[in-house]
Amino acid sequence: MxxxxxxxxxxxxxxxxxxxxxxxxxxxxRSENGYRSFRESDLHKLAFLGRARALGFTIEDCRTLVALYEDEARESAQVKHIAEEHLRQIDDKIAQLQSMRATLDKLVHACAGDHRPDCPILEDLAQETSDPATCE
Structure with missing residues (x-):
């Protein structure tokens, strides 16, 4: 192919x-003229990589998962550890996004959105803080 x-x-x-x-x-x-020639095994590996990337695994995680997939002596505990770590990262990201949403929701509701120049959203953004998700 x-x-x-x-x-x-x-x-x-x-x-x-x-x-x-x-x-x-x-x-x-590669053929003699340099063109790529893909085998069914390459197609299968690409589908595997596509699914792993769609689930948010990093390239390095994918590299490890492919190696484990190809290793018949693998231990499923290794695969589970990678998946659990990725799940923890997803949960952390969800918590960050929920915090950001709560803060932005609070700011949007505090802003009158009228013709006056004062704006709680801009005032909050102008504050010097290290974590925008915790601004109040």
Whole structure:
């Protein structure tokens, strides 16, 4: 298969596939003229990577997950540890986003939104704080 075929079948853009090759996540064969030749195993690995990336795993996590997938002597505990750490990071991000939303909601409701120049939103943004999610 050429890169266009594998892009269509995997659902990944050709640019992403080239990037994955550049960083060593996939290694398609090359013909004498230098064209990539993808095998079914490459397509399967690209689908795996696409799903892992859609779940938010980092490139390095993907590299580790692919290696574990290909290692028949792997321990599922290793995979679970990676997934649990990623889940913890997602939970942290959700908490940060909820805090940001609560703060912004409070500011929006405090602003009259009329023709006067005073604005609690701008006043809050002008404060010197290290964490915008905790501004009050």
């Amino acid at each position: 050429n890169i266009g075929d594998v892009a269509r079948r995997s659902g990944l853009p050709a640019k992403t596939i080239r990037y994955y090759e550049d960083i060593g996540l996939i290694r398609p064969k």
